[in-house]
Amino acid sequence: VTSSSAVDASTLTVCALLIVLVPFAPAGLALINTGFGRARGAAYAMLSSLTATAIAAVVYCFFGFSWEGFPGRPANLILLGGKPWDWISRGPFLLRGLAFNDSPATLAMLLQVFTVSLAALIPVSTGADRWRLRSLGISTALLAGWTYPLFAHWVWGGGWLAQLGSNFGLGDGFLDAGGAGAVQVLGGLSALSIAWILGPRRGKYLADGGPAAFPGHNIVYVLFGCALIVPGWIGLNAAGSILFAGAAPSRIALIAVNTLLSASASCLTAMAGTRFRFGKPDASLCANGWLGGLVASSAVCCFVTPMVAIFVGLVAGALVTIAVEVLEVHLTVDDPGGAISVHAVAGIWGLLAVGIFPHILAIRGSLPSGVESGSGQLLAQVVGVATLLGLMLPMAYGLNWLLNRIDPQRVAPRGERLGMDMHELGGGAYPEFVVHRED
């Protein structure tokens, strides 16, 4: 987080206004999750998204922010190889010690109440139609109270990943302006651990090993969610860039354009790819492409030119469409909304792109003196990605595995047959929508 002395009051006002836009992102994602699920679980999907949002916000404010902290707050350090490794903050619980004023730390907390909810919604999509509400709530609490704050501290709270530049001369340290790593990849890897623990939906894989098609029940929800999510994403990328990457408010137009261009290029790539493969564009994969472009843009939004943003989006769209097929067909990972491909795969690409295009720091006008060129920045990004895959994925899986041993996370077979609406809520989303025997 940028220190308060370095940011003037008008910048912080702009930042606060941008943060107000961010709730559109979880709202859009909730609608997308619902559209990708089955009709008999639509009300449950929307309620589970709301539950995850609520639990994430409360738990983050209770515990999460104290462990995440912000630069300048007391932190626990480990001395390793003669260098201090800042690994967790030592702030008091319940937001005590935080002055509720227009300081960057307060705005960072406010922004992250929404981003932690966004991260929590990603596994909800993967666990659709088979994840019990109680287990979903506890798993969300673990994500918002421990996994997310830990990684967010390392990246945004002045932790060891942010200090890779000052401690080891790796560019500007690990850069993640809009939360591609701390929000998207972390949420995507949590979704992967949930997919492994829950297993596929009943009937998803046939006796020959191939997957059965379970199309989303309402693609209009999905596509409208894609449109709804855009202002939220622009707010997230712009506010994150100001607070966590020190971008000037004059860059907001560039950030907004980059966000939209990356999403557009990614969507068009998915459209062209599916048109080429299947003869017609696939609406759900186009939606995944759009989201994948947004996710990748979160990493690069304030660092690159619009042309580079288009290139990042093109690659993200190709990666997402390939990853959806590989995961579903070859690796038998049942991910109804393609959340793992969209958030983890595209997010990792975006994070690496920050290091691949070294001129970004020059565009930002802040190439630190005495710091080597882009190879150091690329190494910092690689270390960040390695940390997400090598430490955060096993941690998310381990916590959810333990939870599953104590309280099985998957709904009983009867519940899956009946539908999550009837089983968990006792009523459906579309009570007048009845299928007759003769139909």
Add this chain to the structure above:
Amino acid sequence: MKLAGLLLLPAGWGIVISALSLFPQAGLRWGFVLAGLCIEAGGLILAFLGARYPKEAAE
């Protein structure tokens, strides 16, 4: 197999972190970081293969 894969992931990360502390030279550092990443990739492949849905359980 899944457990082995999940154990390889932090092992690879340990190599990546060790490379930062032990090797100030860019070449060696890059080499060991990439080696750690390769181990993580191997762990991820093993974990995916170990978590594959068994054909006999399919309907």
